[in-house]
Amino acid sequence: MKSGLRFLIAAKRCEIDELDQLGHTSELVVAVGCLVHALQRERGLSNLWLTSGGERLAVRLERQVAESREFEAQVRAQFDQLETQMHRTGARLFSRVAWVLSGLDALPSLRQRIGTPQLQATQATAAFTKLIAGLLAVVFEAADGAADPEVSKLLVAMFNFMQGKEFAGQERAFGAAALALEGDVEERRQHWQHLIESQERCFEVFAEFSDAALLEIWRASQGGSGLAELERLRRVGPAPAGRAFDPLLSQAWFDCCTRRIDAMKTVEEHLATELRERCGRKAAQARRELQRHQHLLATWAPQADDLAASPSAAVFFDDTQGEMASTAYGRQLERAVLDMMQVQSRRLQIVSAELETVRASLNERKLVERAKGLLMAHRRLSEEEAHKMLRQTAMNQGRRLVEVAESLLSMADYLSISAPPVP
């Protein structure tokens, strides 16, 4: 019985260890959120600067770069911490971090090209978008790897919120260009619509996994006159051929979007606070339970010899409280420990079922990722090309991205197209 109690304690220690790790991961997610926000602004300003130039923008951009650098340093520090606490971190998270770090290393050179300028606005936007996608993939893995359903829920809400905000950021950059430049109006309108719908879907999932208080903050942040202005500018839409270039319209769009995205950042900060608190609360609770278990183990010791001399078939093997169950104190204590074990075991099973439910909400993204991988391998496309192909198919067929991904994956089985062999 005493050895069983020791493992009951080991199970509790595991839970605490996982919750502590989740606390660190959550800090990482929060830091990534700040860096993403800074990079989104830098992307927007770079874009504006490359399309319309001007001294005033150059100064704003410079200031923004300084802020991005600050948050980058914080994220790098969190990555380094992650490496020392690697025992509970999964290979997938590390693999995402490796990719992001390569992108961060290349940032100074990207900025130099924007400043010179050697890049077009669309190229600069695509570069920032790629890096931000890598950062969001880190957040995704953190949410997918979380071992506690309550915290996992918040991380899923956080990921979807950040992803929705990123689509809003892409809309800001795209709209600024679309309002300013001539081109194929229909194609732009479609892409714009895609960005709006993608945002909405993300915020729906966020809403599903948030509590009432947070939703209230979210709704309040998005109401007011700002939304009307946004919708007006969305309606004005891509410049039809021949319309004179209007830098004021493009600037108005950028500022309107920026106010909206900055308001999103405050929601994200509330989410971050809640995430921190929940991690702390769960870990503290698990530590209290551990203390109770340890106390029991300590008070157990004096009776150990007595119990070792006549261990307890009656208590373990009998379910009925009937004839064979003894009422001796030692036996009652044994019964209590066995009950505790069953409660813990059942609780862990429920936790695991809840986790599966929360994680299922991440499946959509996984399907799209796998479909992209298939296209990359089978048609030798880059990631961007594969994504564009999926998106284009979705637009042409009037279906959702995930539906196209699902069709592709099911066809793959049928046509024996396969993902690259696992080396």
Add this chain to the structure above:
Amino acid sequence: MKSGLRFLIAAKRCEIDELDQLGHTSELVVAVGCLVHALQRERGLSNLWLTSGGERLAVRLERQVAESREFEAQVRAQFDQLETQMHRTGARLFSRVAWVLSGLDALPSLRQRIGTPQLQATQATAAFTKLIAGLLAVVFEAADGAADPEVSKLLVAMFNFMQGKEFAGQERAFGAAALALEGDVEERRQHWQHLIESQERCFEVFAEFSDAALLEIWRASQGGSGLAELERLRRVGPAPAGRAFDPLLSQAWFDCCTRRIDAMKTVEEHLATELRERCGRKAAQARRELQRHQHLLATWAPQADDLAASPSAAVFFDDTQGEMASTAYGRQLERAVLDMMQVQSRRLQIVSAELETVRASLNERKLVERAKGLLMAHRRLSEEEAHKMLRQTAMNQGRRLVEVAESLLSMADYLSISAPPVP
């Protein structure tokens, strides 16, 4: 770029760590398999001894107890090892181990009651069955927690094989009693049929996750005249009221089943060998890949300054091999590392999708467990009573256990019956 490479290596180290842990877990599973086999024989012999007695059986039983003790010591040693390597072990596995240890501690007292004898055959059988179920739950958690799909597949095959073998063991014990004792024939016939069908379903899943060579061994082990004799005795079936007690029939049944179950043990040993080999092979392969990564990191160093001076926006941010991609050696190396990162990242995603597929095969058991938990909480039943209730419902409605469990769980949502609150 160098920092990215460091995390690529960290990801590989994680994989190796997980594979090493899987190696230990597999050893534990193999040891549990041996103990389960010994306890199954001890259960059968205890049962025979309690129903028919006799000096010869007492000696056989005593010998069997000695063997069980030996394997128990090995399993306990593996449990202790697990505690020192806890960093990758999940709370659920520990929680199962805690339960099993309580049962093992109570074994001597159970044996003493059997020897005296203070127990009826059915009580003794139920006690062993409970302990074996706990041991199989350990194997289940090991399979469910495995992080490598190939090893996970084998563990799923192993778990299902062991569970099927356990149903065969229960059939041996039940049949021996059913052939010897009078009682409600129809109820016994139903329970017997349930044990046969449960076996078959387990062996089907085992077959699904095994390779051709193993299946050949399995089929060969179950063919021959033994099977015919088994089917004949199954047909003779539960003793109708008034049939004279025939100890020879009961002994023939026991020996026939024992030969079959012993043959199963050789299949299990083949599975164990394959499990060990696969763990070793995967870990060795991951170590070779790690060496390649490390070599790259080492040869990277001389150029680090050069690359730090002009990091590589072109390589990270451009997908086209076009205008901006340089052909300089350093750039090519960077490209190679980025490709490596993408390959690793894609592979980990595929691995994770494969793992999910393998784990889905364990869902059936999880559903039944959750339904049991619901019944236990809602109707204040013991685990045995809850299981019996589910099984009885399945029999009455001519449905599979998992179907009844699913109905119950879906009704629970509807009727707002809920599992015990997570404390």
